Amino acid sequence: MLLIWDAFADNLLKAWERVAFWRNPAPALPNMRLSPRNGDENPLMVQFFTWDCSHPHMSWWKHFESEVPNLAALGVTQVWLPPPNKAMRKEGQGYDAYDLWDLGEFYQKGTIATRWGTKEELAKAVSVANAHGIDVLVDAVLNHKLGADRPEKFMAVPVDPNNRLKDLGPAREIEAKTFNPLSYGAPLICISRGGLRSIFSGAETSSLKWTHEHFTGLDWDHRTRAKGVYRIAGPNHQGWSRWVDTELGNYDYLLGIDIDHRHPDVRKDLLDWGTWVLQTTGGAGFRLDAIKHMDRRFLLNFIKHVREKLDRNDLFSVAEYWSSNVELIKPYIRSFEGLVTFFDVPLHYNFHEASKAGSRYDLRKIFDNTILKYRPGDAVTFVDNHDTVTARHIPAPAFELTVPLRSKSDKRWKAGNFKLQAYALILLYGEGHPCVFYGDLYPNRECYDENVAQGLRRLMDARRKFAYGQRTDYFQQVNCVGFLRKGDGSRGGCAVLVSNADCPEKQEGAGAGQTPTHTIRMDVGLDNVNAKYRSLFHPEGTVVQPGSDGWASFTCPLGGVQVWVKDIDVDS
Numbered sequence: 001m002l003l004i005w006d007a008f009a010d011n012l013l014k015a016w017e018r019v020a021f022w023r024n025p026a027p028a029l030p031n032m033r034l035s036p037r038n039g040d041e042n043p044l045m046v047q048f049f050t051w052d053c054s055h056p057h058m059s060w061w062k063h064f065e066s067e068v069p070n071l072a073a074l075g076v077t078q079v080w081l082p083p084p085n086k087a088m089r090k091e092g093q094g095y096d097a098y099d100l101w102d103l104g105e106f107y108q109k110g111t112i113a114t115r116w117g118t119k120e121e122l123a124k125a126v127s128v129a130n131a132h133g134i135d136v137l138v139d140a141v142l143n144h145k146l147g148a149d150r151p152e153k154f155m156a157v158p159v160d161p162n163n164r165l166k167d168l169g170p171a172r173e174i175e176a177k178t179f180n181p182l183s184y185g186a187p188l189i190c191i192s193r194g195g196l197r198s199i200f201s202g203a204e205t206s207s208l209k210w211t212h213e214h215f216t217g218l219d220w221d222h223r224t225r226a227k228g229v230y231r232i233a234g235p236n237h238q239g240w241s242r243w244v245d246t247e248l249g250n251y252d253y254l255l256g257i258d259i260d261h262r263h264p265d266v267r268k269d270l271l272d273w274g275t276w277v278l279q280t281t282g283g284a285g286f287r288l289d290a291i292k293h294m295d296r297r298f299l300l301n302f303i304k305h306v307r308e309k310l311d312r313n314d315l316f317s318v319a320e321y322w323s324s325n326v327e328l329i330k331p332y333i334r335s336f337e338g339l340v341t342f343f344d345v346p347l348h349y350n351f352h353e354a355s356k357a358g359s360r361y362d363l364r365k366i367f368d369n370t371i372l373k374y375r376p377g378d379a380v381t382f383v384d385n386h387d388t389v390t391a392r393h394i395p396a397p398a399f400e401l402t403v404p405l406r407s408k409s410d411k412r413w414k415a416g417n418f419k420l421q422a423y424a425l426i427l428l429y430g431e432g433h434p435c436v437f438y439g440d441l442y443p444n445r446e447c448y449d450e451n452v453a454q455g456l457r458r459l460m461d462a463r464r465k466f467a468y469g470q471r472t473d474y475f476q477q478v479n480c481v482g483f484l485r486k487g488d489g490s491r492g493g494c495a496v497l498v499s500n501a502d503c504p505e506k507q508e509g510a511g512a513g514q515t516p517t518h519t520i521r522m523d524v525g526l527d528n529v530n531a532k533y534r535s536l537f538h539p540e541g542t543v544v545q546p547g548s549d550g551w552a553s554f555t556c557p558l559g560g561v562q563v564w565v566k567d568i569d570v571d572s
Contacts, residue, residue, distance in 0.1 A: 025338035027377020029433055032341070033284065033314040035077035037133040042463050044427075045078040045137075045435040046071060049116075050446050051093065051386040053438065059117030065125035072132040074457065075464030078316070079129060080287050080435065082386075083139040084114065084122055084277070088147025091115050094139065095289065096256070098147040100273050101206045103280070109147065119280075126282040135284035137316065138277055142270055142302070143290045145210070146256040148177035151222055154212040156230035164229060164240060165249035171233040175223040178212045178257055208269040216240055216260045217253040229253055238262060245292035245321075245328075254293040261298035270298075274306040285316030288340070292321050296335055303339050318342065318380045322387075324349040326369050333371070333378050344371040344379045344432065351383055355418035359502045363481045366425065372432045379432035383422045389439055389447040417559075420455045421498040424561045427459050428467040428496050430485060436460065455537070459563070462536055466494040466565050472523065480518035480556060486525070495522055495533065495564040497556035517555040526550040532567035543567065 034043035048064055048071075055063040064081065071079065083094025086102035090111045102108055104118040112118065126136045156174045160166040208214075216239070217231050231239060231253075240252040241262060252258060260266060277283065286306075291299060299319075307315045318341045321329050326346045333342060347370040354361040371379040419440060426434040439447040440456055469486035479501040487493030499518050524531070524546050533544040533552060544564060546552035556562040 023334060024375075025334060025336075027375060028336075028338045028341045029377045029379075031314060031338065032316045033135065033312075034316065034433060035133070036130065036135050036284070037077060041075065041077075042467060043077040043433065044075050044460065044463060045080060045380070045433060046076045046438065046441070047080045047382075047385055047435055048438050049082040049386060050389065050437075050439040050444050052446055053444055054115075059113065059121050060115070061117035061121035061125045065121075065128050068125070068129050068132050068134060072134055074460045076134055076436075076460075078135045078137060078284075080137040080318075081122075081139065082116055083141050083289075084116065084119075084281065085141065086114055092147075095141055096146040097141040097144065100141070100270075100277075103277075122281055130282060135316070136282065137285045137287050137318070138281060138283040139287045139289060140274070140277075141289045142259065142261075142299075143254060143293050144256040144258050145215075148210075148257065150177060151175050152178045152212055153223075154178075155233045156218070156221075157233050159229050159231050161229045161248070163249040164231070164251070164253060167231075168228075173223075174221040174230060176212075176218050176220060176257070177222065178210065178215060178218075206269050206273070208265055213237070214260055214263050214266050215257045217258045219253070219255070241295040243295045243297050247292070251293055252295075254290055258293070261295040267298065267301075271302060271305045274302055275309045278306065278310060286318075288317060288319040290322075291319045291332070292323070296332065300336055300339065303336075307339070316341075321345070326371060326374055329371060330374065333375055338378075341378050341380050341433065342371055343385075343435075344381045346370045347372055347379070347381055347426075348383065348388065351418060351422040352388075354422075354500060358417070359479050359500055361500055362478050363498070363500055364475045364478065366481070376431035380435055381426040381432040382435040382437065383419060383426065384437045384440060384447065385435075386437075386439075389437075418500060419449070419452045420459070420561045421500065423456055423459050424496055424498050424563070427463040428485065428494065428563070429483065430467060430471050434463075455561070458536055459561075462494060462563050462565075466491060466563075469493050474520050474522055477518065477520070480520065482520045482522065482554065482556070484522045484524065492566040492568070494536075495524070495552075495554045497554055497562045497564075499556050499558055499560055501558040503557075503559040517557055519553050519555050521551050521553050523550055524552050528552075528566075533564040534567050536563040536565055537561075 035041070049060070054060065064079070083097065084103045085094050085097055086099040086104070086108055087094050088096040088098045089109060092115060094114065098109060103122060104112060104114045106112065129136050153173055153175050155171045157171045158168040160168055212232055213236050215232055217229060219229050220227050221230065240250045245251040261270070288299065303315070303317055307313055317339065320343055321332055322345055323329060324346050329342060347367070350366055350370060354363070354366060367373045372381055426432065436456065438444070440452055442448070467485050468488040468491045472484045474483060475481045480497060480499040482495065482497040484495050485493040497518065497520055501518065529546050529548055529550055531546065533554070535541055544552050544554055554562070554564050
């Protein structure tokens with residue numbers, strides 16, 4: 001009878017969620033803290049890492065601290081840092097999550113510091129950022145664990161990797177490493193900079209003893225040395241969560257040991273961690289990793305819990321739901337009740353396709369089928385990130401991955417083409433919340449282009465100074481589109497043009513080569529008939545003078561980007 005009631009209640013909740021999916025909540029961004037600064041300057045996020053980044057002379061947290069003044073000068077108000085938790089190996093990025101509660105404080109996995117530095121260095125860097133008017137976002141990896149230390153035997157069912165709802169055989173006993181150091185009753189002594197400390201002795205530290213009961217699946221049977229996808233079975237297991245993405249039948253399992261967010265012990269541990277990590281680090285919000293693989297009811301409860309406990313009704317959160325299909329993202333936007341924003345992955349794919357197609361791509365459609373077009377108040381726009389610029393995998397001695405994690409874009413950008421055009425569109429357009437990628441801004445081994453970096457800094461500066469006021473779109477041409485920002489009184493606005501036309505010869509950076517060009521006529525208004533406009537990229541070049549009717553002809557180099565501002569604003 002109890003099982004029948006549970007099934008009925010679950011179906012009733014699912015029916016209610018389907019109804020809720022058709023209800024549009026208020027947009028998230030207007031009700032979130034995007035900047036700690038007083039005033040009305042445009043907010044801006046920076047992702048301050050790449051997948052393989054490191055600094056030759058200092059920890060990553062110290063590197064971030066040293067760059068804070070420069071970021072503030074560029075108008076940055078939020079920084080998304082890599083996961084601060086201890087990884088399964090010394091050089092792990094943190095997405096191979098081993099211990100969420102160890103931020104570089106205890107000697108585990110052969111190191112005290114994480115790849116990025118120590119807990120003390122992180123706290124100091126965040127404090128410096130806050131003093132410069134920059135909030136810091138914590139990357140929360142709540143889906144899985146990797147690097148468990150000791151094996152355990154339990155029952156599991158092999159399932160089809162391409163259809164996780166299809167069993168390939170009966171339940172069998174397998175052996176896998178599911179225990180982490182907290183799994184044993186005796187206190188584990190860890191070494192910190194302050195000396196010996198029992199991991200059970202501190203009020204700040206979790207006391208959860210992780211076992212197979214806290215997980216749903218894995219992809220490695222140590223006994224038979226067989227890889228595959230296994231659903232953990234037994235009297236205390238509920239199978240895969242139903243509240244996940246339906247790709248591959250059920251996409252609860254991604255990698256490593258998959259966490260069961262329905263287990264009461266797990267829920268308490270992760271909810272406690274959410275409030276603790278922000279209080280401990282000084283963080284102001286979250287980037288939620290891999291949400292399509294997690295119970296969305298738990299994630300919504302997680303955000304509500306942290307908001308309530310910390311009394312932060314404007315807490316910023318952005319979710320990674322990786323799909324180029326905006327129709328699959330829409331139900332998730334609705335289900336999070338306006339408390340979570342979403343990275344605009346479909347827009348990233350549009351940019352990526354435009355970079356490959358060149359002049360064959362119709363720029364008038366660049367925003368089609370994106371979150372920015374559907375729900376601009378929920379869109380965090382970006383051009384690239386750590387997942388899109390390089391092929392990669394997470395080494396897993398304990399669990400061999402069924403499928404290596406690869407770059408989430410099909411191919412890399414075509415010779416960096418369209419990068420500056422894409423950044424101009426997200427930084428100056430005035431909708432969504434843009435995020436700039438470290439790899440495009442700072443020298444690195446993965447994707448750096450000096451011309452892109454120089455142009456990007458100018459565009460970030462233009463966002464801070466000029467991208468204000470009412471916007472008028474001029475999207476009439478296939479290979480050149482533009483828009484006009486009217487300004488808001490104290491700031492004069494700007495005219496922006498981007499082109500993907502084929503160039504007769506390679507352009508040397510943004511705006512280089514004044515001929516041949518595109519031309520777009522824009523209505524700057526009768527109050528600007530006496531104004532003169534100059535290019536931000538080439539202020540010594542042509543001056544544009546509006547006609548007596550208030551219309552002006554602005555130009556853009558083929559395959560380039562151009563930003564025009566009033567002559568009196570150029571020197572600023």
